[in-house]
Amino acid sequence: MRSFALVSALAAVSAVQAGPTKRASITSVTTKGNAFFVGDDRFYIRGVDYQPGGSAANVDPLADKKICEPDIEKFKKLGVNVVRVYSTDNSLDHTDCMNALSDAGIYVVLDANNPLYSINRENPGPSYNAAYLQSVFATIDAFIKFDNTLGFFSGNEVIHDNKSTTLAARYVKATTRDMRQYIRARGYRHALVGYSAADVTDNRMQTAAYFNCGTDDERSDFFAFNDYSWCSSDFVTSGWDKKVQSFSGYGLPIFLSEYGCNANVRDFGEVNALMSDKMTSVYSGGLLYEYTYEENKYGIVNITTGRANLAGPRVELDEFAAFAKALKNNPAPTGTGGYNPSATSQPCPTKDTNWIVETTLLPALPDGAKKFLTEGAGKGPGLKGAGSQNAGGSSTTDAAPGSGTSGVTAGAAAGTSSKAAGVSLMAPLDKAPFIISGIVAFFTLAGAFAL
Ligand SMILES: *[C@@H]1O[C@H](CO)[C@@H](O)[C@H](O)[C@H]1NC(C)=O
Ligand SMILES: *[C@@H]1O[C@H](CO)[C@@H](O)[C@H](O)[C@H]1NC(C)=O
Numbered sequence: 239m240r241s242f243a244l245v246s247a248l249a250a251v252s253a254v255q256a257g258p259t260k261r262a263s264i265t266s267v268t269t270k271g272n273a274f275f276v277g278d279d280r281f282y283i284r285g286v287d288y289q290p291g292g293s294a295a296n297v298d299p300l301a302d303k304k305i306c307e308p309d310i311e312k313f314k315k316l317g318v319n320v321v322r323v324y325s326t327d328n329s330l331d332h333t334d335c336m337n338a339l340s341d342a343g344i345y346v347v348l349d350a351n352n353p354l355y356s357i358n359r360e361n362p363g364p365s366y367n368a369a370y371l372q373s374v375f376a377t378i379d380a381f382i383k384f385d386n387t388l389g390f391f392s393g394n395e396v397i398h399d400n401k402s403t404t405l406a407a408r409y410v411k412a413t414t415r416d417m418r419q420y421i422r423a424r425g426y427r428h429a430l431v432g433y434s435a436a437d438v439t440d441n442r443m444q445t446a447a448y449f450n451c452g453t454d455d456e457r458s459d460f461f462a463f464n465d466y467s468w469c470s471s472d473f474v475t476s477g478w479d480k481k482v483q484s485f486s487g488y489g490l491p492i493f494l495s496e497y498g499c500n501a502n503v504r505d506f507g508e509v510n511a512l513m514s515d516k517m518t519s520v521y522s523g524g525l526l527y528e529y530t531y532e533e534n535k536y537g538i539v540n541i542t543t544g545r546a547n548l549a550g551p552r553v554e555l556d557e558f559a560a561f562a563k564a565l566k567n568n569p570a571p572t573g574t575g576g577y578n579p580s581a582t583s584q585p586c587p588t589k590d591t592n593w594i595v596e597t598t599l600l601p602a603l604p605d606g607a608k609k610f611l612t613e614g615a616g617k618g619p620g621l622k623g624a625g626s627q628n629a630g631g632s633s634t635t636d637a638a639p640g641s642g643t644s645g646v647t648a649g650a651a652a653g654t655s656s657k658a659a660g661v662s663l664m665a666p667l668d669k670a671p672f673i674i675s676g677i678v679a680f681f682t683l684a685g686a687f688a689l
Contacts, residue, residue, distance in 0.1 A: 287529060326377060
């Protein structure tokens with residue numbers, strides 16, 4: 239018995255030593271000028287938007303390996319290198335899925351907000367508060383430890399075609415500033431932070447300029463937008479040629495955080511354009527909307543058990559093979575792609591009929607959120623709870639430009655989050671495509687004339 243016990247103990251020791259295989263490391267994505275890099279190599283986003291169950295499910299697919307593991311096999315088969323994840327629960331552990339993605343060479347860019355914890359575009363000031371930032375910062379804590387976290391979206395389509403929504407831009411930009419400051423203050427590596435914009439003709443360029451103007455602490459690391467204007471057409475018909483012209487000289491890396499108009503059967507010609515020298519000096523790839531097939535009919539994989547069981551069987555739809563083929567036939571270009579290494583900031587947009595933001599000053603970090611910079615955010619609220627939009631403890635003053643680079647004051651007054659009772663959610667952030675089509679614009683105009 240004794241010798242048996244010894245042998246078992248030895249076996250156990252060697253099992254422990256042989257057990258955890260050393261993980262292959264993945265190099266984090268950085269920026270230089272208007273491009274992304276992995277080490278010295280330019281990096282292009284060749285990805286897919288990943289939201290199983292759709293926005294209505296609001297499920298974190300990275301917290302459950304029964305969901306992510308079968309999908310990672312599909313991602314490998316597709317040949318994508320980035321997935322965007324809209325819903326993540328900052329109270330849960332993501333090690334299994336993030337490591338499995340890393341092993342597959344896949345990066346993640348994720349939305350730092352969710353329907354309950356977000357900026358309310360219809361009443362943005364009060365929703366920019368300590369409870370909101372606590373959730374955002376807790377999401378950073380949950381993911382920045384994984385080297386394959388490419389970065390975070392500080393907002394999604396908060397600014398819309400209604401010009402009054404441009405007033406929310408200050409709060410999204412303040413959130414961007416705060417996220418970047420939090421990452422520095424906590425001594426984390428430099429993960430990237432930027433905004434995911436709706437593609438609105440009336441404010442597209444102002445929005446882009448706004449997120450790249452001012453002091454360096456106030457600028458983003460990248461700018462992304464959701465573009466549904468290429469409907470199985472071509473570079474010129476889609477108007478993408480004009481957009482490349484408009485964005486040439488822009489000082490941040492740009493990518494499409496959603497693309498894939500499905501008005502016609504999709505052939506994913508967008509991939510050819512995005513990987514060609516027609517676009518690479520200005521754009522750094524994009525993410526196809528989207529991986530799973532939902533009511534809005536954009537998906538390329540059907541989870542046949544639907545929302546009731548997101549771990550159920552996956553069936554590849556015809557577009558799966560078409561998208562894989564588009565990626566295979568259009569590899570990322572080698573060389574620099576003509577990027578601009580010395581891209582810089584630009585003047586802030588001025589007020590006009592479409593952009594009604596009065597000031598370039600940003601609201602100051604709410605007092606109740608200052609302590610997170612020194613103490614950390616603590617446990618995240620997850621995707622449930624009281625929500626933050628009416629939690630109180632919002633910003634009471636504007637910040638001096640540049641103050642986000644330093645000036646960390648410890649032990650500031652706690653936010654008055656006790657006012658959270660009676661949350662009434664207005665306009666949570668949409669996680670479904672918001673499409674401004676020329677046809678709608680035409681009929682609106684025609685309708686106005688008909689009056
Ligand atoms: C635009 O937004 C404002 C503020 O949220 C709202 O009061 C107004 O009704 C909206 N206008 C339209 C046309 O939706
Ligand atoms: C997805 O699977 C369900 C269950 O088999 C089926 O009813 C539905 O039609 C499928 N959707 C598509 C687009 O194939």
